[in-house]
Amino acid sequence: MEPVQQSLFPSPQRTVARPQPKERVTQTRPGLDSAPPRKPRPSPLWLVVHFSDLAMELLQRDAVIEGPCAIIDADHGVPRIFAMNEQAADSGIQAGMTLAAAWSLLPTLDVHERDPERESNALYRLAVWAGQFTPNVSVGDQALLLEVQASLRLFGGIVALRDLVSSSLSAFALSFHIAVAPTPRAAQWLACAARDTCLDDKEALPAALGSLPLTLLDWDDALIKKLNGIGARYLRDLIRLPRDGFARRYGANTLRMLDQAIGLAPDIRVPVVPPQRFTAKRDILYETTDLSRLDYPIQQMLFELDGYLRSTQQGISRLRLCLLHREVDDTVVTVGFAECTRDHKRISDLVAQRLEAVEVPAPITGITLVASDLAELEGRSRTLFAEQSNDDFQLLIERLSTRLGPEAVTGLRECADHRPEQAWKVTTPGFRTSQPTKHRRPEWLYRDPLPLSGNPLHKGSRNTHLKIVRGPERIETGWWDNGGISRDYYVAKESTGRCLWIYRERKSKSWWIQGVFA
Amino acid sequence: MPEPREQPVPDVGNLPGVWRGRASRQVAGNQTIPTGWETLDALLPGHGWSFGCLSEVLSDRPGSGELALIMPALIALSDRGAWLTWIAPPSLPNPPALAAAGLDLSRLLLVQPRRKADFLWAAEQALRQARRSPVLIWMEACPAKALRRLQLAAAAGDSLGVIFRPMRYAKTPSPAALRLTVSRQDAELCVDILKVRGARPARNLRLQDARSPIDASRSFTEATFV
Numbered sequence: 120m121e122p123v124q125q126s127l128f129p130s131p132q133r134t135v136a137r138p139q140p141k142e143r144v145t146q147t148r149p150g151l152d153s154a155p156p157r158k159p160r161p162s163p164l165w166l167v168v169h170f171s172d173l174a175m176e177l178l179q180r181d182a183v184i185e186g187p188c189a190i191i192d193a194d195h196g197v198p199r200i201f202a203m204n205e206q207a208a209d210s211g212i213q214a215g216m217t218l219a220a221a222w223s224l225l226p227t228l229d230v231h232e233r234d235p236e237r238e239s240n241a242l243y244r245l246a247v248w249a250g251q252f253t254p255n256v257s258v259g260d261q262a263l264l265l266e267v268q269a270s271l272r273l274f275g276g277i278v279a280l281r282d283l284v285s286s287s288l289s290a291f292a293l294s295f296h297i298a299v300a301p302t303p304r305a306a307q308w309l310a311c312a313a314r315d316t317c318l319d320d321k322e323a324l325p326a327a328l329g330s331l332p333l334t335l336l337d338w339d340d341a342l343i344k345k346l347n348g349i350g351a352r353y354l355r356d357l358i359r360l361p362r363d364g365f366a367r368r369y370g371a372n373t374l375r376m377l378d379q380a381i382g383l384a385p386d387i388r389v390p391v392v393p394p395q396r397f398t399a400k401r402d403i404l405y406e407t408t409d410l411s412r413l414d415y416p417i418q419q420m421l422f423e424l425d426g427y428l429r430s431t432q433q434g435i436s437r438l439r440l441c442l443l444h445r446e447v448d449d450t451v452v453t454v455g456f457a458e459c460t461r462d463h464k465r466i467s468d469l470v471a472q473r474l475e476a477v478e479v480p481a482p483i484t485g486i487t488l489v490a491s492d493l494a495e496l497e498g499r500s501r502t503l504f505a506e507q508s509n510d511d512f513q514l515l516i517e518r519l520s521t522r523l524g525p526e527a528v529t530g531l532r533e534c535a536d537h538r539p540e541q542a543w544k545v546t547t548p549g550f551r552t553s554q555p556t557k558h559r560r561p562e563w564l565y566r567d568p569l570p571l572s573g574n575p576l577h578k579g580s581r582n583t584h585l586k587i588v589r590g591p592e593r594i595e596t597g598w599w600d601n602g603g604i605s606r607d608y609y610v611a612k613e614s615t616g617r618c619l620w621i622y623r624e625r626k627s628k629s630w631w632i633q634g635v636f637a
Numbered sequence: 638m639p640e641p642r643e644q645p646v647p648d649v650g651n652l653p654g655v656w657r658g659r660a661s662r663q664v665a666g667n668q669t670i671p672t673g674w675e676t677l678d679a680l681l682p683g684h685g686w687s688f689g690c691l692s693e694v695l696s697d698r699p700g701s702g703e704l705a706l707i708m709p710a711l712i713a714l715s716d717r718g719a720w721l722t723w724i725a726p727p728s729l730p731n732p733p734a735l736a737a738a739g740l741d742l743s744r745l746l747l748v749q750p751r752r753k754a755d756f757l758w759a760a761e762q763a764l765r766q767a768r769r770s771p772v773l774i775w776m777e778a779c780p781a782k783a784l785r786r787l788q789l790a791a792a793a794g795d796s797l798g799v800i801f802r803p804m805r806y807a808k809t810p811s812p813a814a815l816r817l818t819v820s821r822q823d824a825e826l827c828v829d830i831l832k833v834r835g836a837r838p839a840r841n842l843r844l845q846d847a848r849s850p851i852d853a854s855r856s857f858t859e860a861t862f863v
Contacts, residue, residue: 512720515766516746519759523750530745531732543732545747559850560734562704563727588851610850616821617700618850634731635700636850637708 161268162321165303166281168249168288169262169310170242170295174233175202177241180292183404188229191218201233244399245291246391248423250430252284257303257388260337262310264303264388277317290422300324303388304380311335321382328380329355336376342369397427397490406445406482410474413486417474418467420488425463427490434459434496438470442477443485452477454521457513459494465514472521537596538604539564539633558592561620561634568631571621575611575630584614585621595625608633668769670797673709674844677828681815682835686710688769690814691788691798695807695831699727702821703801705846706828711771712739714797719770720744722763725756726775738848757783760790760800767796774800785812807831824849 170176174190187207191198198218210225221228238261246256246263252274255266267280274280281297288295298309299317305324309316312331318324331354333343346369351357357365357377366374378384399420403413417440428434436459442450454473460466520528529545536542539560575585590609597603606622613619618636623629669683678684686692686707696703711721721744723730736742748759756776763772764787774787779802791798800813807818816831828842 511766511768512746515722515763518762518766519748523748523755523759527749527751529747529749530742531730531735531747532742533732533736539731543729557737558733560731560737561850562731562734562738563699564729564731564734566729612823612851615697615701616823617698618821619700635728637700637702637704637734 162301163266164268164271164277164299164301164319165306166252166265166267166277166284166297166299167259167262167303167306167310168265168284168295168297169307170293171261171313172202172294173238173241173261175204176293177234177237178231179204181237181402181404182231184229186227186229187212187225188231189221190231190233192233243391244423247393247430248426249284250391250393251426252280254430255388255390257390259303259307259388262307264307266303266388266390267299277319281317287426290419300327302380302382303386304376305382308335308380324381325355325358329353329358333357338373342373345369393427393431396493397424397488399423399488400485401487402485403483406484408479408482410477410479413474413483414471416486417470417488420486421463421467421470424466424488424490425461428461428493428496431493432495433493434461435466435490435493436460437490437492438466439489439491440470440474441487441489442479442483443487444479444481445484447481450477450479457517457520459492459496461496465517469517469521472518476522537594538602539594540566541597541602561618562637564634565632568622568633571630571632573630575609575621576623585611585619588612588618591623594622610636668795670710670713672706673713674706676842676844680830680836680839680842681833686797686799687814688797689792689795690834691764691784691791691800691812692815693784693811693813693817694799694801695804695816695818696801697804697820699801700821702819702826702846705821705848706817706819706826706844707771707773707799708738708848710797714769714771715740715744717769718744720746720767721770722746722748722767722772724748724760724763724772724774725750726773757786760787764790764796764798765794767794769795769797771797771799774798776800777803781810781812788812788814821846821849824851 175188178184178188178190184204187204187210189203189207189212190201192201193199200212200214200216200218200221202214203212207225207228210228212221212225212228216224218230239258242258242261242263246258249256249263249265253265253267253270257264265284267277270280271277274283277299281299285297296310296313296315298306298314299319300306300309301318301321301324305318305328308328308331309318312335314327314331316327318327333346333352333354336343346352346357351360354377358381362374375384379386401416401420403416405412407413424435436456438454438456440452440454442452444450452473454466454470456466456469516528530547532544532546534542534544542560543564571585575587588610591607592609593605593607595603595605605625607625608620608622611619611621619632620634620636621630621632624631668688669681669685670688671685672678672681681687694703694706715721716739718741721740723746725748730745730747732742735745746763748763750756750759757779760772760774760776772791779800784800787798787800804818807816811832813832814834816833818829818831820827824846826844826846828844830839830842832838
């Protein structure tokens with residue numbers, strides 16, 4: 120058998136390619152496998168603030184309440200107790216009681232009608248204030264809903280944000296509970312149940328919501344009775360029920376609400392739009408002429424203003440406080456700022472200072488605050504090395520001009536004019552100046568020149584204590600605006616050592632002192 | 638018998654608040670800025686005007702050299718971007734002259750209160766707020782209690798407070814940290830240091846004022862027609 124000679128160059132293989140059934144070849148783009156997995160879009164996170172006793176607390180703020188008091192709400196024509204204060208609750212009044220029953224228990228019960236408009240106004244103002252935490256703020260039933268997923272990084276995480284909201288809200292003196300959940304309805308229910316939960320995960324929602332009692336939800340009494348009838352007392356009983364049967368028996372709406380809570384259905388909440396101008400009004404219950412008593416309401420209004428400015432990223436340069444009186448015209452107090460600002464401390468300092476000087480002719484019944492002259496204020500970037508900032512001085516300038524008057528606190532600038540009395544101008548501080556003059560001028564200038572007796576130029580004159588050192592410098596100018604001068608200026612030395620800048624009027628030949636050198 | 642252990646002796650020289658006699662002038666507690674005159678610098682603690690305290694300059698009438706004395710320090714601070722506050726000056730500080738000297742007019746604040754009661758308040762506010770900035774105050778009758786308040790305000794704000802008063806108050810005691818009298822003689826400034834912290838007072842210092850308008854070498858006649 121001959122050895123198979125293998126050539127170095129293999130002969131080309133001739134193969135007859137059989138037509139193969141066409142395979143679908145998916146050509147992968149180069150590097151697709153190695154590309155990093157796309158980040159999933161972050162799911163929304165809702166922080167809900169539920170005000171447990173909004174109606175009663177608003178009433179206590181606006182009216183003087185003494186003794187047991189309750190708020191009634193007409194429920195299908197039957198007035199029922201909606202909310203009551205502590206004294207009424209101690210005497211046995213409960214929410215849901217009819218008014219007749221309540222009165223039979225406690226004849227001295229003070230009754231007010233529920234004012235939904237006042238509540239919605241208050242919620243709207245709170246929502247505008249809460250816009251500083253996130254732009255998506257909506258209003259629910261006695262609740263504020265904030266969608267905070269995008270704000271987490273700025274505020275340092277959900278726990279820090281929740282604590283910040285909680286501490287800032289305490290300035291409003293309202294009782295509230297905060298809950299965080301991936302869906303707004305679930306967060307609302309959890310906050311209503313006073314469960315301060317902080318849920319991140321949609322999967323954990325059914326478990327967290329399960330233990331909520333059905334009476335908590337704002338559903339029809341008849342519906343709740345029906346559900347109780349089948350043995351469902353808590354939400355977990357409802358979640359277990361088959362869906363289509365539930366929808367048929369208890370309404371598609373109810374099922375939709377459950378789905379929205381668990382996250383199976385979308386829940387669109389319309390965000391609140393902040394107003395164009397900021398106005399706040401407070402009624403003063405105990406009329407007074409003492410302005411120091413108004414500290415608390417004014418501080419509250421300024422706090423609201425702070426929230427509004429932060430949420431709209433604006434600053435104010437002027438603030439108007441109107442103190443309302445009964446028969447007399449309103450006292451208007453205007454506070455102006457050197458530059459557009461939203462620094463809460465600076466604004467409240469200046470307002471307090473400005474009010475110190477105000478005297479009121481009659482007792483004050485109310486205050487309104489109007490912030491006009493709003494302008495966009497971007498955040499400032501800090502410098503790496505702290506340097507002497509202009510802000511300290513702006514604060515000083517404002518403080519001084521508030522008490523002494525703006526004409527007492529000024530800057531100076533030069534004007535291009537050879538006439539010494541026109542070569543300067545009083546201006547607001549911080550004005551940039553032009554080229555300095557090259558002539559030697561005295562550091563002190565008299566606004567009105569002082570007359571000088573005698574003639575220093577004369578050798579044997581009486582003014583022997585003045586000796587001409589330099590000069591003359593002739594300034595002849597200003598003919599165009601009727602302020603023409605024609606003077607010869609000299610520097611004269613006094614025997615005490617001072618150097619005066621004197622001049623002689625060429626026309627009248629009189630001598631004057633214009634200024635003194637330092 | 639065990640040997641007595643050697644205790645390290647604390648370096649008395651470096652303890653704060655120890656008066657070192659003649660050598661005290663070399664040590665300063667606060668930051669300072671050079672006055673611009675070497676003879677004066679050598680005699681002041683820290684070799685310059687101290688921040689955080691009130692310096693009192695007494696002179697006969699405005700124009701006797703008190704502003705010229707402090708001018709080099711003002712120019713140096715103005716270069717650094719500091720604000721310059723003038724409270725109740727006797728007459729108007731002339732902007733062309735100040736600008737020609739090198740002061741930045743955009744950082745100049747002129748405060749002229751109308752009521753006497755506001756002078757002290759404005760001075761205190763300015764001293765408290767100015768950080769490393771000069772505050773020049775002109776006040777005549779100032780009780781020691783008020784001066785003490787200004788001193789404390791300057792310490793709180795770490796500012797360079799200079800108060801200008803008439804010469805007749807040289808004999809009345811004052812709580813200011815530094816007290817000088819100044820007068821002008823030809824092209825020289827005559828300075829007496831009445832009181833200085835940590836050093837002995839000095840008399841009859843002669844400082845050559847290069848910016849004086851009296852310059853015997855130059856005599857000229859200028860005619861400007863516009």
